[in-house]
Amino acid sequence: MLRTSSDTREIDLLTTSVRDLNATLQAFGSNTRSDEASFRVLTPNGAHAIAVGIDAPLNVEIAGHVGYYCGGMNKCASIIIDGNAGQGVGENMMSGVIHVKGDASQCAGATAHGGLLLIEGNASARCGISMKGIDIVVKGGIGHLSGFMGQTGRLVAFGDAGEALGDSIYEARIYVRGKVESLGADCIEKELRDEHRAELFALLKQADEAHKADVSEFRRYGSARKLYNFHIDNAGAY
Amino acid sequence: MPPRRSATFDEHAIAEIRRAAATGIYDIRGGGTKRKVPHFDDLLFLGASMSRYPLEGYRERCDTRVILGTRFAKKPVELAIPVTIAGMSFGALSAQAKEALGRGASLAGTSTTTGDGGMTPEERSQSKTLIYQYLPSRYGMNPDDLRKADAIEIVVGQGAKPGGGGMLLGQKISDRVAKMRSLPKGIDQRSACRHPDWTGADDLEIKILELRELTGWEKPIYLKMGASRPYYDVALAVKAGADVVVLDGMQGGTAATQDVFIEHVGIPILSAIRSAVRSLQDLGMHRKVQLIVSGGIRSGADVAKALALGADAVAIGTAALIALGDNDPRYEDDYRALGTTAGCYDDWHEGKDPAGITTQDPALSGRLDPVLAGRRLANYLRVVTLEAQTIARACGKSRLHNLEPEDLVALTVEAAAMTRIPLAGTDWIPGL
Amino acid sequence: MCGIAGLFIKRTRLQPRLGELLASMTSTLCSRGPDSAGFALYTAGEPGRAKLTLTSVEERADFEALGEMLSRAVSAPVSVVGRYTHAVVTVPADLVNLCRNWLLENAQDVRILSEGGHLEIYKEVGYPDDIARSFGIASLGGTHGIAHTRMATESAVTATGAHPFSTGPDQCLVHNGSLSNHASVRRELGRDGIVPQTENDTEVAAGYLTRELKRGRSLGEALKSSVEDLDGFFTFVVGTKNGFGVLRDPIACKPAVMAETDDYVAFASEYRSLTPLPGIKSAKLFEPKPATPYFWEH
Structure with missing residues (x-):
């Protein structure tokens, strides 16, 4: 483990195992101060389960592409991925920030309960699947079945959305600026009212995009709530 | 001539057609299969006689301990008896029922399992050993509870509905259930049938890696599946890196699903165990990856037979609920008011359980005294264990786990073929 | 249940390294498929x-x-x-x-x-790295190739049951996923004179494509119709004499990542499998879209 000038510790995955890296990061408790520890992870080379299960406000920057489940179940930490993220980045995240500088593979932010997942590039299929409170901001497009069974939280896409957006959605809110290929079962476009513009503006601000993108260019999608209780006339949607 | 009823269009079939025509919805119910399928009753033990010597009851020890999760986990689960409590959710069950399960299991020295709905503080505090289910819905899933658990059970499916997702109807989504699941109150909860962030054993291998990394490689990882193609499914569970495989037959209960699913998908546990064990043996992993079987376990005889066929432990669900007081005849008037009778009540999803177990109605759930119900469960678990020991001793075993297939014979040709146990009085195993 | 790697070399200078690169790519996929492995190379x-x-x-x-x-x-x-x-x-x-x-x-x-x-196929039971070494895959050059590591689902772990499968001249296919109607398609192929030699679902997919090509369809057309005719979950990577194609089922749960540079197009189940490739840091990375055939030809 090297110490660089600015108190950022470097951990190179060429010489350190993911297990040792995670054990180091997980050793910090939730009473850690936010400026106490910063890490830079080198040579990730697409390895899986990097920086999972952190429970402290650490700053972790990963220099390169990561594999599956990077930042899984994160609490409090700020994780920057300077590259692409594999399947399920930030899965079941509770709080904190995960910032993907490149693209994210399928199931980004799956089932996550809180925090912010910011993706500079595109996110592929099932972005925000079964989301439970997280905010996801994607500056590119999102793939098919994004927001599938989204329970709560917000999903914002600057680019286009693939087929079956928001299929079987519950109370999650989706904002898309680009073209939507098709809407999934029980997902409808909804009026973008002032409260939504305010909500969207706050999200853009978190994503450092305030005043760069006009909130009125986005369209809002959410649940028609027709599948909330079974009715035979909706059987075709099942 | 008396009028003749059709065997095909029998009373039940006709009633179901009428019901479907009137309501426009498939029949949803709880529990497992109700029709007769080959079961443990079709096997018998060969007690010791002249060629083998039995052990003396009570005085000569018959060990019942079992250790689960010895493959990779730093902290395997150690249980006093090989009878565990199957996963049942808070939501499907009342908080009192969950508490009672924890109390009873802890008294008897075994584990309980959470369900589709997260971990309640009541359950964690009452269960000495608690298995935390990791389900497709991930309701209430969080890293703190994950670390509080003694083992993690990844649920791929269950015997009542292999290939199906969960179903909890609006009547049971109370404020507390809704909050735990991040859902609006009163809506039908439609759980997914596949996990949201992995599909297939090759990706599951990476998911298991993540869960181990999240918990410092301490906790055993169980993999629960419904019995359908056990030989291949168990092999894939082993290759994906599971410590323990939980195999649930079609008699295993569910909180609620389509009747057509319960009765027509999946196979009886009797027909699944030998294939699962053969799969483990072919990989050299029998007893290294432990096998828990479930689905219709009622008595110590069933436990002994499951173990003799090669399982390391069993899980009980329906029997545990009955032990707590489910379908108790003392509530017969209430059952009749619901259009059923004690012993048949399975509309668990409607939340009107007179016994206060499968409900979120405070007036009903208040009927269940968790301390008393826990005591009843502990009594039952002890009886089951004593029964299994009685059989094992009669077969000359000082450990329950030394029961083996050769201690059994089959009563029916079907059971012989399914279990590869010879038909009683012969050396014949059909199909071999 | 498997790992797939594929490499289509666009410029001749990398051709001598085909086997070496493909073997390194496959090496990272051992855990996805510990049962067997195979390599298909289009050599001189x-x-x-x-x-x-x-x-x-x-x-x-x-x-x-x-x-x-x-x-x-x-x-x-x-x-x-x-x-x-x-x-x-x-x-x-x-x-x-x-x-x-x-x-x-x-x-x-x-x-x-x-x-x-041009096509040569090498496949065996065992750990993928050992198999690559035993065959000396790294010493082989060529224009394109595909490789596979297998976690067997329902058919036996045998050398002939390993991927890639070839059911027509200079054609081969690898697969990640599980087909749910392969038994019916197998019977149909049998009636059309294509009899798969193993119980493997992937060989059925390979046979299906061969039949469609025999019927005069292009590989692109055959891939397109396979989305209708084959059910279940799959990512296919196929090779022909001149080309290299990729197809994912409409639900597209099985992973797929691609990289393209002026020198090559590469496919892998996971990004880490692409890391041994030269110039990967500046390659264009993308995921193939569901139900959309991709094809590259010399």
Whole structure:
């Protein structure tokens, strides 16, 4: 483990195992101060389960592409991925920030309960699947079945959305600026009212995009709530 | 001539057609299969006689301990008896029922399992050993509870509905259930049938890696599946890196699903165990990856037979609920008011359980005294264990786990073929 | 349940390194498929000659002696290059059917894994890295190739049950996923004269594509119709004499990542498998879209 000038510790995955890296990061408790520890992870080379299960406000920057489940179940930490993220980045995240500088593979932010997942590039299929409170901001497009069974939280896409957006959605809110290929079962476009513009503006601000993108260019999608209780006339949607 | 009823269009079939025509919805119910399928009753033990010597009851020890999760986990689960409590959710069950399960299991020295709905503080505090289910819905899933658990059970499916997702109807989504699941109150909860962030054993291998990394490689990882193609499914569970495989037959209960699913998908546990064990043996992993079987376990005889066929432990669900007081005849008037009778009540999803177990109605759930119900469960678990020991001793075993297939014979040709146990009085195993 | 790697080289300078790069890519996929592995490489061919890759179900087969017998039987020169448990037998292209039939009739233990002007297939049971080493995959050059590591689902773990599968000249296919209607498609193929040699669902997919190509369809068309006709979960990577194609099922749960540079197009189940490739840091990375055939040709 090297110490660089600015108190950022470097951990190179060429010489350190993911297990040792995670054990180091997980050793910090939730009473850690936010400026106490910063890490830079080198040579990730697409390895899986990097920086999972952190429970402290650490700053972790990963220099390169990561594999599956990077930042899984994160609490409090700020994780920057300077590259692409594999399947399920930030899965079941509770709080904190995960910032993907490149693209994210399928199931980004799956089932996550809180925090912010910011993706500079595109996110592929099932972005925000079964989301439970997280905010996801994607500056590119999102793939098919994004927001599938989204329970709560917000999903914002600057680019286009693939087929079956928001299929079987519950109370999650989706904002898309680009073209939507098709809407999934029980997902409808909804009026973008002032409260939504305010909500969207706050999200853009978190994503450092305030005043760069006009909130009125986005369209809002959410649940028609027709599948909330079974009715035979909706059987075709099942 | 008396009028003749059709065997095909029998009373039940006709009633179901009428019901479907009137309501426009498939029949949803709880529990497992109700029709007769080959079961443990079709096997018998060969007690010791002249060629083998039995052990003396009570005085000569018959060990019942079992250790689960010895493959990779730093902290395997150690249980006093090989009878565990199957996963049942808070939501499907009342908080009192969950508490009672924890109390009873802890008294008897075994584990309980959470369900589709997260971990309640009541359950964690009452269960000495608690298995935390990791389900497709991930309701209430969080890293703190994950670390509080003694083992993690990844649920791929269950015997009542292999290939199906969960179903909890609006009547049971109370404020507390809704909050735990991040859902609006009163809506039908439609759980997914596949996990949201992995599909297939090759990706599951990476998911298991993540869960181990999240918990410092301490906790055993169980993999629960419904019995359908056990030989291949168990092999894939082993290759994906599971410590323990939980195999649930079609008699295993569910909180609620389509009747057509319960009765027509999946196979009886009797027909699944030998294939699962053969799969483990072919990989050299029998007893290294432990096998828990479930689905219709009622008595110590069933436990002994499951173990003799090669399982390391069993899980009980329906029997545990009955032990707590489910379908108790003392509530017969209430059952009749619901259009059923004690012993048949399975509309668990409607939340009107007179016994206060499968409900979120405070007036009903208040009927269940968790301390008393826990005591009843502990009594039952002890009886089951004593029964299994009685059989094992009669077969000359000082450990329950030394029961083996050769201690059994089959009563029916079907059971012989399914279990590869010879038909009683012969050396014949059909199909071999 | 598996890992897939594929590499299509666009410029000749990387061609000598095909085997080496493909073996390194496959090395990262061992945990996705610990049961068996296989490599299909499109190597240099000789005009007028065809190659048959052979293996044997017996422990050891004397392919040299077999080659001599074959040569005498068809009265034509036959060359044999042995590699570990396999051999590539080169015969006159116009006699390839005659040779194939002679082998089927006279060498009961031998299985023909591939046929074509360029395609060679090497596959065995065991840990993927060991298999690559045993065959000396790294020493082989060529224009394109695909590789596979297998976690067996429902069919036996055998060398012939390993991927890639070839059911037509210079055609091969690898698969990640699980088909749910392969038994019916297998029966249908049987009626059309294509009889898969194993119980593997992937061989059914390969046979399906071969049948469609025989019917005069392009590979792109065949891939497109397979989305309708094959059910279940799949990511396919296919090779033909000149080309390399990728297809994912409409639900697209099985992973797929691609990289393109001026030098190559590469496919892998996971990004880490692409990391050994030269210039990967500046490559264009993307995921193939569901139900959309992708195809590259020389």
